[in-house]
Amino acid sequence: MKKMTKKALVFSAIMVLVFTGTLFAGGGWQAAKRGAQSNTHVIVFKNTGNLYGEKQMSGFEDGISEQGGTAILCAPDLPTAEAQIQIIDQFIVQNVASICVTANDFDALQPVLTKAKNAGIKVLSLDSAVNPASRLTHVNQTDAVRVARTLVEAAYELAGGSGEIAILSAGSQMVNQNLWIEYMQKELALPKYANIKLVKIAYGDDLRDKSVSETEALLLRHPNLKVIVSPTTIGIAAAGKVITDRDLQGKVLITGLGLPSEMAEYIDNGVCPQMYLWNPIDVGYLGAYVATALTSGKITGKAGEKFSAGRLGEYTIIDSSDGGTEIVLGPPFRFDKSNINEWKNVY
Ligand code: RAM
Numbered sequence: 001m002k003k004m005t006k007k008a009l010v011f012s013a014i015m016v017l018v019f020t021g022t023l024f025a026g027g028g029w030q031a032a033k034r035g036a037q038s039n040t041h042v043i044v045f046k047n048t049g050n051l052y053g054e055k056q057m058s059g060f061e062d063g064i065s066e067q068g069g070t071a072i073l074c075a076p077d078l079p080t081a082e083a084q085i086q087i088i089d090q091f092i093v094q095n096v097a098s099i100c101v102t103a104n105d106f107d108a109l110q111p112v113l114t115k116a117k118n119a120g121i122k123v124l125s126l127d128s129a130v131n132p133a134s135r136l137t138h139v140n141q142t143d144a145v146r147v148a149r150t151l152v153e154a155a156y157e158l159a160g161g162s163g164e165i166a167i168l169s170a171g172s173q174m175v176n177q178n179l180w181i182e183y184m185q186k187e188l189a190l191p192k193y194a195n196i197k198l199v200k201i202a203y204g205d206d207l208r209d210k211s212v213s214e215t216e217a218l219l220l221r222h223p224n225l226k227v228i229v230s231p232t233t234i235g236i237a238a239a240g241k242v243i244t245d246r247d248l249q250g251k252v253l254i255t256g257l258g259l260p261s262e263m264a265e266y267i268d269n270g271v272c273p274q275m276y277l278w279n280p281i282d283v284g285y286l287g288a289y290v291a292t293a294l295t296s297g298k299i300t301g302k303a304g305e306k307f308s309a310g311r312l313g314e315y316t317i318i319d320s321s322d323g324g325t326e327i328v329l330g331p332p333f334r335f336d337k338s339n340i341n342e343w344k345n346v347y
Contacts, residue, residue, distance in 0.1 A: 039069040040096045041291045047079035052233040059281035063288025081108035088112045098122040098291040103130045105173045110134040122294035126287040128176040132324025136301030139287045140326045141278045148183030154255040155227045162195035163226040170206040170232040180231045211238030230256035240266030260343035267340045276332040
């Protein structure tokens with residue numbers, strides 16, 4: 001835990017550096033690293049205060065710096081498309097080599113990202129996609145159908161085959177969560193899940209306090225709730241805290257996508273018997289290699305193109321379900337009491 005706190009502080013310092021280096025009185029922006037633009041790669045996460053985002057950006061930074069480039073890591077305070085548009089606009093002025101965005105909205109970033117592409121900047125999304133017209137390709141952490149199936153199966157198991165479940169998501173416009181939820185609803189329509197009732201999809205906006213109050217509202221309005229499924233690291237940790245603080249262990253169980261470092265305590269105390277995730281550091285690292293392969297012209301973002309992603313090995317771009325292309329990192333891992341201690345200090 002101590003190690004994580006230290007890392008989080010390092011990240012905040014980077015954020016401050018980027019923002020204080022670029023924000024000037026009167027609202028104008030200036031280049032953070034003038035002269036290095038051609039080898040400067042930007043990653044824009046959904047919002048600050050998310051350890052998952054920090055890990056993902058640290059992986060991006062590793063991947064860029066081991067290739068001799070400069071990485072700029074940033075995120076707005078609030079998870080809105082407007083705030084991301086403002087940030088991206090300023091990096092267009094700085095003429096950076098690439099912009100990699102974890103989107104707060106599928107379509108809303110299209111004008112600003114088109115402007116970036118027209119300025120010769122290579123644009124990609126990662127973790128939460130922008131629409132195909134806005135990007136050259138997308139770095140997908142894992143297969144969405146597989147995530148949905150895994151989470152529904154886990155909820156079914158934890159509910160003992162019947163009863164009420166709820167989903168605690170991130171923002172209502174967040175593309176990755178929406179896609180997983182869409183597939184979860186399709187999965188829940190199967191005869192096997194006829195006795196499982198999804199009573200509510202709540203949105204905590206990937207903000208800690210809002211996720212806590214949404215969990216409390218779920219408990220209040222649905223006294224028979226058996227399982228909360230949260231496909232966001234912020235939501236699942238908030239739900240774990242609420243259930244633990246209220247001594248509801250065993251009455252309401254949680255599962256979803258969580259960071260081992262934030263969830264170890266709730267796996268240990270039985271509130272979250274099992275959860276899933278990929279390695280966010282690797283997602284960022286893969287994003288870095290896609291960004292540099294695009295800027296060097298090794299790839300253009302078309303299906304079938306191959307490239308090498310450093311320590312992760314070879315990848316091939318494939319067609320994605322949204323009509324664009326993507327690169328998939330790999331399958332999610334399951335975390336439970338048997339392996340949480342090995343992973344809680346990693347991410
Ligand atoms: C949150 C973010 C992120 C998502 C993870 C699972 O940290 O919403 O985009 O991939 O959860």
